[in-house]
Amino acid sequence: MAQQRTDFDLDLEERRRVLDAWVEKKRQAAVLECEAMELLGERIAIHDRDVVGNGFHRDAMYRSMVAEFSAAGRIPQGSVEFAFADARTLSCDLPAVRESFAVGRVSAGHVREICRASAIVSEAIRNRRVDAGVMGLYEAAVLVFAERETAARTAAHAKQIAAALVGETVAERHKRAAGERGVKVRSVGDGLALLTAVLPEWVAVAIADRLAQMTRQVIRNRDRESAAARDDEPRTDANRNASTSTKTDANAATAADEGKIFSDDTFATDPDTADASDVVTDTRTWDQVQADLLADLLLAADPSAVHGTGLENIQGRIQVTVAGTTLAGADDRPADLDGHGPLHPDIARLLAGRNTGWSRLLLDRFGMVTQTDTYTPTEQMRRFLRARDQHCRFPGCRTPVHRCDIDHNHDHARGGKTRIDNLAHFCRAHHTLKHPDIPNTHRWTATQEPDGTITWHSPLGRDYTDRPTHRVMFV
Numbered sequence: 001m002a003q004q005r006t007d008f009d010l011d012l013e014e015r016r017r018v019l020d021a022w023v024e025k026k027r028q029a030a031v032l033e034c035e036a037m038e039l040l041g042e043r044i045a046i047h048d049r050d051v052v053g054n055g056f057h058r059d060a061m062y063r064s065m066v067a068e069f070s071a072a073g074r075i076p077q078g079s080v081e082f083a084f085a086d087a088r089t090l091s092c093d094l095p096a097v098r099e100s101f102a103v104g105r106v107s108a109g110h111v112r113e114i115c116r117a118s119a120i121v122s123e124a125i126r127n128r129r130v131d132a133g134v135m136g137l138y139e140a141a142v143l144v145f146a147e148r149e150t151a152a153r154t155a156a157h158a159k160q161i162a163a164a165l166v167g168e169t170v171a172e173r174h175k176r177a178a179g180e181r182g183v184k185v186r187s188v189g190d191g192l193a194l195l196t197a198v199l200p201e202w203v204a205v206a207i208a209d210r211l212a213q214m215t216r217q218v219i220r221n222r223d224r225e226s227a228a229a230r231d232d233e234p235r236t237d238a239n240r241n242a243s244t245s246t247k248t249d250a251n252a253a254t255a256a257d258e259g260k261i262f263s264d265d266t267f268a269t270d271p272d273t274a275d276a277s278d279v280v281t282d283t284r285t286w287d288q289v290q291a292d293l294l295a296d297l298l299l300a301a302d303p304s305a306v307h308g309t310g311l312e313n314i315q316g317r318i319q320v321t322v323a324g325t326t327l328a329g330a331d332d333r334p335a336d337l338d339g340h341g342p343l344h345p346d347i348a349r350l351l352a353g354r355n356t357g358w359s360r361l362l363l364d365r366f367g368m369v370t371q372t373d374t375y376t377p378t379e380q381m382r383r384f385l386r387a388r389d390q391h392c393r394f395p396g397c398r399t400p401v402h403r404c405d406i407d408h409n410h411d412h413a414r415g416g417k418t419r420i421d422n423l424a425h426f427c428r429a430h431h432t433l434k435h436p437d438i439p440n441t442h443r444w445t446a447t448q449e450p451d452g453t454i455t456w457h458s459p460l461g462r463d464y465t466d467r468p469t470h471r472v473m474f475v
Contacts, residue, residue, distance in 0.1 A: 008441075016460050027104035034101040037111070040087035043069070082112075089115040093122065094139050100147060109151030114142050117158035124166040134165050148465075150396035157469075159341030163334045174200075174334075174344040202337050202347060206318050209400075215289045222282055319390070319400065322348040382406065385423055388468050392427035393446075393454045395466045399427035407431055409448045421450050 047065050051058045066084065070077040090098050090111060097114055100106050106114075121138050124130045141161045146154040178200060186194045199207070284292065322335035326345050335348035385406060392399040404425035410416030424446070426434075433444040445457045452468035 012460065016462075019460060019462070026107070030101065030104040030107045033108040034098070034104075034111075037083070037087045037090060037101075037108075040069075040084055041091040044084060044088055044091075082116075086112055086115040089118060089122075093118060093135050096139050097143055097146075100143060106143075106146050107151060110146045110154050113151050113155035114139075114146060114158050117142070117155065117162050120162050120166055130166055138162060138165055148467075152398055153396065156341050160336065163342035167333070174342070174347075178344075200347070201340055202318055202320070202343055202351075205337065205340060209318065211290050211293055212403075214293050215286060218289050218293070219286075318351075319386070319402070320348055320351060321387070322352070327352055381418075381420060381423065384420060385425060388452055389425040390469055391425070392430055393424045393466050393468075394426060394430035394456065395464045397427055397430060401425045403427065405431045407434070407446075409446045409454065411436075421448055421452070424448060424452075424454055 043065065047061065051061055054061065066077055066080050069075070069084075070080045073080070075083075090101070094114065097106065097111060101108075101111050118135065118138060121130070121135055125132050125135060138158075138161055142154065142158045145157050149157070181198050181200065183198075184196045186196070188194050197204070318337060320335055320337055320343060322343075322345070323331070323333055325331050326333050326335065327349060329349075332345045334342035335345055337343040386401045389401050389404075391397060391401060392404050404427045406423055407426045408416045408418065409422050409424060412418065416422050426446075432438075434446060435443070440459075442459050444459065446454055447457070448454050454466045456464045456466070458464065
């Protein structure tokens with residue numbers, strides 16, 4: 001027994017060693033990325049000296065510089081232009097972010113999001129709408145968040161901070177940017193093309209959500225029809241085994257929820273007359289089904305019958321938080337498109353007028369949700385949790401709450417109470433990490449503090465913390 005424990009300890013130590021080594025390599029990679037960005041900054045300084053007295057050729061000189069770096073690094077020119085812009089911003093406006101980047105506390109992805117979200121602050125400073133010191137406030141507020149969160153979460157937070165600092169200029173920017181919406185087609189070879197649509201963010205999020213719901217329904221319909229076709233076949237020894245095999249794939253819909261690739265499933269066009277010649281093989285992946293649905297919706301305005309029924313009532317969902325004073329028209333503060341960033345107040349008012357599912361939230365002085373108007377205690381708790389969590393509470397996960405499960409952090413079957421400080425939203429993929437059927441060497445646990453902070457405990461004995469997002473930011 002002692003020998004087995006020793007072997008387990010050695011195995012655990014090996015896993016920890018690999019994890020620590022990987023984290024250190026990622027830190028070193030960030031340091032190298034920072035050095036690479038500083039070289040871009042040096043090249044920009046050379047460019048700025050070159051263009052002095054050569055204003056007529058300024059544009060050509062800049063394009064030549066970008067083209068050379070693009071060719072040398074085998075990187076698209078658009079990406080190189082963004083990299084130069086980020087390098088200039090980091091060098092001129094964000095010294096604390098640069099320092100953090102230089103030692104690997106934030107990654108290149110974090111820096112990219114921080115730099116680009118700072119653009120509206122820079123614009124407001126240039127137009128003298130805010131004082132130059134506002135950039136320092138923006139940098140300090142975003143950096144403390146970025147050093148403990150993912151780049152994706154940092155992007156949404158940085159937009160919110162920038163919006164709060166520049167105030168009504170966000171509404172003006174959104175109104176102006178709405179005129180840039182459009183659709184483009186670009187060939188990518190082999191008979192394929194890239195269709196790009198520039199839309200208001202809230203519209204794009206709703207479209208993506210509706211496509212996801214419809215795709216999930218298609219996969220479920222496919223499984224039902226497959227099972228019906230198999231059940232109607234004559235029960236010979238040969239197809240009895242095939243039927244059994246099909247039923248073992250009943251979890252394909254669950255795999256669909258997680259964006260997995262599906263195995264070969266079959267369904268009959270008419271289950272009542274199904275035979276071997278009627279069965280059609282559908283091997284489409286989640287992404288392929290989404291692409292087909294998008295094409296059907298745009299070309300025929302309704303999904304074709306082959307994709308199954310029950311899709312017509314599916315609607316795209318978004319979650320918006322807006323101050324009551326803004327809804328009443330007393331001010332034009334930006335609303336919040338949860339998980340993405342600011343939303344024009346006029347759009348929030350429009351959505352509020354068309355939707356009956358809005359909840360009134362009461363906030364404490366720190367911006368945390370403390371109460372919401374509801375009809376029953378159970379629904380009150382659910383609305384509170386939706387408002388607090390916004391997304392899956394596994395560190396870094398951004399799956400929205402309407403696609404998550406509400407989990408008892410301390411298992412209800414083992415005495416856990418159904419209370420706010422014991423409940424949180426977890427997406428299916430992360431929720432299942434806690435299931436008791438997972439071996440102890442791979443199972444995670446989660447505990448919650450009174451303020452809503454959740455700490456995940458890994459099989460390697462490491463702790464990872466996820467803090468709830470504040471609804472109001474004081475900067």
